Amino acid sequence: MPELPEIEVVRRSLQPVLEGALLRVVHVGPHDMRARGKGRTSAGRGAWMGRRELLDGARIDRLERRGKQLAIVAGDGRTLVVQLGMSGQLIAGDCDRTHRHVAWHAERERSRTRVTFRDPRRFGGLSAWASFEAVVRSWDDTLGPDALDVDAARLRLALSGRRSVKAALLDQRAIAGVGNIYADESLHRAGIDPRMRCTRLREDDVIALASAVRHVLGGAVRRGGSTLRDHRAADGSPGDAQQDHQVYGRGGLPCLRCGTPIRTCRLAGRTTAWCPACQPLVHRARREKAHASRGGTVRR
DNA sequence: CAGGTATCCTGTCCGC
């Protein structure tokens, strides 16, 4: 489900429910969540993640986010980091028994709201930390700058190596928060072919791409995220950022800008869509030169 | 090093 905009929408919609509330763990499901790698912990019966790690009895101070990671920070420092993976949801309310993994009561002065972590595919996960500072250290080690405030200078550092620009955008260590949808959308807006090697990107490409990433992600947050299937704000309301999509999911259809059929291929293991006319593989300057030497005939 | 592939899962959709 989620890339940065969807996580941010969940964070904002959950804030009024969780901030200042006292959490009580009221349900732990039978399944372990994915628990690979160092420092990861797991919920589920028989798992090594206890109620204390799940913030039982904690007074919630705030919700933080970096890239696609969401942190629930308690007043005593305990922090639960939530990764939604492909199909994870945080819901203000209950959900079907089959995909419910953890449920809390968020108790406020006069109200009590149920909060549920649901994840059909179980690619998501939870990890427990003793302090938010420890989480930040971990994020600093494993994540690049948050994509919402990436600038050209930091993007230039992220777009290193001989790999394709799309592969670099998907690499969370380079920039945090861009996934398959918004990588393609950002590249379309910036007019860059996703297969372009990072080393061949020029300064004006990087400036255009940094601006496109911020614009596309920021716009998607304002639209409530892309609801293709699962994504919902905590209160259950869907987003409509999918209505802004120019290339994602539009393979074979005419480009909304120029009418050229959108092409697709497999890149960095993901389905990739782009407009071959709006996103030339040859750099703009070289293309214009070639164009001039041919006496003005635009050819592919 | 970069890219491909397999893997973890369930749900959905499409063609036969």
Next chain:
DNA sequence: TGCGGACAGGATACCT
């Protein structure tokens, strides 16, 4: 209507 296969917003380990 049923069934197999492909595919899905993510991340990672392993191989080439």
